Amino acid sequence: MSNQFRTTNSSGLINKNKIINFSFNGESLQGYEGDTLASALIANGVHLVGRSFKYHRPRGFLGAGVEEPNAMVQLHEGNRSEPNIMATEVELVEGLVANSQNCWPSVKFDIGEINNLLNRFFPAGFYYKTFMWPKSFWYKIYEPVIRKAAGMGIAPLNPDPDRYEHNYEHCDVLVVGSGPSGLASALAAAKNGAKVILAEDKAHFGGSLLNDDVTIGNMSGREWASDVISQLKNLPNVIVKNRSQVFGYYDHNMTVMFERVSDHIENPNKYTPRQRLHYIRAGEVIVSTGSIERPISFGNNDRPGILLASAAREYMKIYETLVGKKPIIFTNNDTAYSTALEFLKNNITPIILDTRNGSDGELVKEVQNLGVDIKFNSGIANTKGHLKIKSATIGKLDKEKENFISYEEVDCDCICMSGGWTPTVHLSSQAGNKLKFKEEIDAYIPDQKRQKETAIGAANGSYTLDQSLAEGFQVGFELSNKFTSNNSKTDTPSSKEPSFESHERLWCMPLPEGKKPKRFIDFQNDVAVSDVELALREGFRSIEHVKRYTTLGMAGDQGKTSNLNGLQYVSKIEKKIVPEVGHTTFRPPYTPVTIGTIVGREVGNHYLPTRKSPVHHWHEENNAVFVAAGLWVRPRYYPRGSETMSDAVNREAANVRKNVGICDVTTLGKIDIKGPDAPEFLNRIYTNAWMKLPVGKARYGVMLREDGMVMDDGTTSRLSENHFHMTTTTAQAANVLSHLEYYLQVVWPELDVNVLSTTEQWAGIAVAGPKSRELLSKLFPSDDLSNEGLPFMGLIDTKLGNIPARIYRISFSGELAYEVNVESNYGLHLWKKIIEIGSDFGVQPYGTEALSTLRIEMGHVAGPELDGRTIPFDVGLNGMVSQKKDFIGKRSLSKDAFVAEDRQTIVGLVPVDKKSKIPEGSHIVENDKAPTPNPKLGHVSSSCWSVEYNNPFSIAIMKDGKKQIGKTLYAVSPVKDISIPVEVVSSHYVDPKGERVRS
Amino acid sequence: MLEIKCPYCGKRSQNEFSYGGDGNIKRPPLGEEINTKDWDDFVYFRDNPRGKHTELWHHASGCRQWFKASRDTATHEIFATCKMNEDFNV
Numbered sequence A: 001m002s003n004q005f006r007t008t009n010s011s012g013l014i015n016k017n018k019i020i021n022f023s024f025n026g027e028s029l030q031g032y033e034g035d036t037l038a039s040a041l042i043a044n045g046v047h048l049v050g051r052s053f054k055y056h057r058p059r060g061f062l063g064a065g066v067e068e069p070n071a072m073v074q075l076h077e078g079n080r081s082e083p084n085i086m087a088t089e090v091e092l093v094e095g096l097v098a099n100s101q102n103c104w105p106s107v108k109f110d111i112g113e114i115n116n117l118l119n120r121f122f123p124a125g126f127y128y129k130t131f132m133w134p135k136s137f138w139y140k141i142y143e144p145v146i147r148k149a150a151g152m153g154i155a156p157l158n159p160d161p162d163r164y165e166h167n168y169e170h171c172d173v174l175v176v177g178s179g180p181s182g183l184a185s186a187l188a189a190a191k192n193g194a195k196v197i198l199a200e201d202k203a204h205f206g207g208s209l210l211n212d213d214v215t216i217g218n219m220s221g222r223e224w225a226s227d228v229i230s231q232l233k234n235l236p237n238v239i240v241k242n243r244s245q246v247f248g249y250y251d252h253n254m255t256v257m258f259e260r261v262s263d264h265i266e267n268p269n270k271y272t273p274r275q276r277l278h279y280i281r282a283g284e285v286i287v288s289t290g291s292i293e294r295p296i297s298f299g300n301n302d303r304p305g306i307l308l309a310s311a312a313r314e315y316m317k318i319y320e321t322l323v324g325k326k327p328i329i330f331t332n333n334d335t336a337y338s339t340a341l342e343f344l345k346n347n348i349t350p351i352i353l354d355t356r357n358g359s360d361g362e363l364v365k366e367v368q369n370l371g372v373d374i375k376f377n378s379g380i381a382n383t384k385g386h387l388k389i390k391s392a393t394i395g396k397l398d399k400e401k402e403n404f405i406s407y408e409e410v411d412c413d414c415i416c417m418s419g420g421w422t423p424t425v426h427l428s429s430q431a432g433n434k435l436k437f438k439e440e441i442d443a444y445i446p447d448q449k450r451q452k453e454t455a456i457g458a459a460n461g462s463y464t465l466d467q468s469l470a471e472g473f474q475v476g477f478e479l480s481n482k483f484t485s486n487n488s489k490t491d492t493p494s495s496k497e498p499s500f501e502s503h504e505r506l507w508c509m510p511l512p513e514g515k516k517p518k519r520f521i522d523f524q525n526d527v528a529v530s531d532v533e534l535a536l537r538e539g540f541r542s543i544e545h546v547k548r549y550t551t552l553g554m555a556g557d558q559g560k561t562s563n564l565n566g567l568q569y570v571s572k573i574e575k576k577i578v579p580e581v582g583h584t585t586f587r588p589p590y591t592p593v594t595i596g597t598i599v600g601r602e603v604g605n606h607y608l609p610t611r612k613s614p615v616h617h618w619h620e621e622n623n624a625v626f627v628a629a630g631l632w633v634r635p636r637y638y639p640r641g642s643e644t645m646s647d648a649v650n651r652e653a654a655n656v657r658k659n660v661g662i663c664d665v666t667t668l669g670k671i672d673i674k675g676p677d678a679p680e681f682l683n684r685i686y687t688n689a690w691m692k693l694p695v696g697k698a699r700y701g702v703m704l705r706e707d708g709m710v711m712d713d714g715t716t717s718r719l720s721e722n723h724f725h726m727t728t729t730t731a732q733a734a735n736v737l738s739h740l741e742y743y744l745q746v747v748w749p750e751l752d753v754n755v756l757s758t759t760e761q762w763a764g765i766a767v768a769g770p771k772s773r774e775l776l777s778k779l780f781p782s783d784d785l786s787n788e789g790l791p792f793m794g795l796i797d798t799k800l801g802n803i804p805a806r807i808y809r810i811s812f813s814g815e816l817a818y819e820v821n822v823e824s825n826y827g828l829h830l831w832k833k834i835i836e837i838g839s840d841f842g843v844q845p846y847g848t849e850a851l852s853t854l855r856i857e858m859g860h861v862a863g864p865e866l867d868g869r870t871i872p873f874d875v876g877l878n879g880m881v882s883q884k885k886d887f888i889g890k891r892s893l894s895k896d897a898f899v900a901e902d903r904q905t906i907v908g909l910v911p912v913d914k915k916s917k918i919p920e921g922s923h924i925v926e927n928d929k930a931p932t933p934n935p936k937l938g939h940v941s942s943s944c945w946s947v948e949y950n951n952p953f954s955i956a957i958m959k960d961g962k963k964q965i966g967k968t969l970y971a972v973s974p975v976k977d978i979s980i981p982v983e984v985v986s987s988h989y990v991d992p993k994g995e996r997v998r999s
Numbered sequence B: 001m002l003e004i005k006c007p008y009c010g011k012r013s014q015n016e017f018s019y020g021g022d023g024n025i026k027r028p029p030l031g032e033e034i035n036t037k038d039w040d041d042f043v044y045f046r047d048n049p050r051g052k053h054t055e056l057w058h059h060a061s062g063c064r065q066w067f068k069a070s071r072d073t074a075t076h077e078i079f080a081t082c083k084m085n086e087d088f089n090v
């Protein structure tokens, strides 16, 4: 019984010798190689595919390609499962598993269909009106219920196992669509020597030539198409891509194309991507995207088995599949007659209803000559058949075509409708083209272009083959001439196709007498004629508002089949012509694109580059727990045995205070600054004075933005007269470099200074603690590291064996400390040497957590305090601000708010119970019981466990902070629902006089 | 994604560049008295023109040069780019 709906001819593009097994809703079915899921289902008599979005009405296929609004399925299983896939776009592959979606418990019996019976309660704007009040109901009742009932397929919860890739291409001419005009333009441009990319969404090239019986030169349309494709494939300057949809057109002729690389292959190679995203920057884009047939609105026009006449023809001609054996053809134009002829070739005589009074088109005559009776002045009023169309109420229309004057009930198993054609202008519109309305075809076509884009053929409203080919060859030649000097023109071949009479302006049938069946315009969004009427009755006038109120033309569908019918209906009711109604904006993507393709290879660790220090492997081998610091991966702490994080951090920090610790500080930003004006430049960048820094000395510096906020801090050393080495925080390294470049290149180009990042060139290791001098003296025996030989803020150039090394006496921990720099390649060697020699002194590595603990205890500010909202005064750096010279941001510091008496300042906090940890971000209030809004005095910026005093300690930035010292306040965190009494102390909790660093 | 012609490197994709704001802003000279309003105008206030706009771009993932671009803020058309010490040839 399988494949009982196949044609008798075998002129299609499927291979009946190769059977493909697949399953739909658990039922095993068979199709042929070359089938789509849609054609294989139809061949097996399956039309019921899913349920509609809002009313859960049974739905089948409307189209045969990207225009399909209904037949969306859930494809594959497990973590490959994929929702909302158009069955018309899925090529059949062995073992394919597909299921209906938006229905429960099954597509044949769907509980949600009650929405259809209650449809008078679900008018346009229903959600907006019904679920407004009370507000609390929204979260608890409305939203969960809507979520359960609405939506389409189900997204898988597990990671996508497939591989996706991105590709970047440039070409002179991109041709989108391989119908007659697209092929002609690609051939003309390619033969003229331009670099051409031809993109076709379908598996087969040729577009309408695959379906229409036409002649080009001495070949059939199909033969000509495959001849052109083989010519193009043999040219070195051409890329030809099938299964590739150009779905987005962005600025500066950037287009994005989605390629289905291996979806149609049963067992693809392991490293073959499933899909690929191509970014194509094209010199010129030729939009030859053709046109899409329009449906007609009539009573219950959405039943499974009612579809576009062009789709029915495509199923017969390409997939050798019959959409039915008792067809009705319902049209307002000539093109549907080619569908009638195709049925007749299969010995099936359709009932033909034509709204027009008659037609002298050649196809119409051909059908009449075969003895078929055509019912002119006729239409469909209503249909019957719950899960599949069974019969139709057809009728004669009155003279004005406003009412039916007689009715007749006829049996049928499919209805093939045609409301004429709509040019596919989506890409042109996305490119910013101002469309114009072309009255002869009652549709919009591209007009005033904003980018280098040219629509041709049916997409340009040129519906005859002669015109399409002429435009294609002409435009392909002209545009390619911009890029080549060959001036080689390809001749346009002659062509032959039947003559066509024009369509009738009628896209909506009157209602049957005494009944009000739904007449759908937008199938995907379940928008019927009555919804548009309601929107207009309620006062919506702008077509953009009507769109949003009714959801007409939205979402994945983007109005492919519904847009013009909606506009026509609005124009009819409003008694305006369509151009006055205007049109809505077309947005990318033209067709749905998988998230995997958009993401490409940028998943997991590949989401961003990872920066690792040269010591990274040692950290890994020594049990480091890592933390991300921007792109860098840094050791956070090194747990031993069963230590918890706080155990390890406290041990590491305490060891620095007691013995000596080493920390990998390679990640600090480093900038090499050279030139005769370097001291002057630093003097302008930093708030403190730099002109007199001696060679061989380092200095701490603070830089501001022009608005007076602290931008960054760090030490900068003078290596020679005109040569400085700047360090920045890890986080701000890139910003500081851009900042310096900006001032050198844009503001003060007269300064003779060069800056260069050397972050990656130097490995840096901090050696901190009272035993650091002893340790380093053993490592560098020939250097004098005494307090006189290398005083605080001094530096020396030396050697570690043969390796050049530089020792800075700087400290971030508040202890006696050094930072040793060597070339990156030697970083691991230096680290291992220090560990080896340091074992006598109890050396231990410490991570970023202990690093923070040590600096918080000392009241040293860092990122959490320098958050872009603090001026030097706020963070206790006012002493760094020179009163004698001007520098970036200085003028801002004298603004009223910045010199206010009660300006915020930095303080320390100790919990009164000496136990409770104060969460960072807590607010400081005077009275934690005060009613809201409770005035906030400040916030906690950094917290640690003080290893010096064995109790929690925090830094806070607080209004009039210095005056609060000694008071007891409250640190409250409404998020964590805690309130902690805290005593305000100085932020310099340990060694407030700074004696240790100078010891 | 825009295509921007770096005056040093040639045409590159926008994702290699960072935007640097209004190119007409002149920083007040160092060491000169300036009233609060003029200073605030320099620090905070920018015109938001529709149409032709001179602006700065930084070829951050390239040659790291700052340069000027004349761009239409509505259509994104870039009429010209030039080095900081040059004027547009348009």
Ligand SMILES: [Zn+2]
Residues within 6 Å of the ligand: B006, B007, B008, B009, B010, B059, B062, B063, B064, B065
């Ligand atoms: Zn550049």
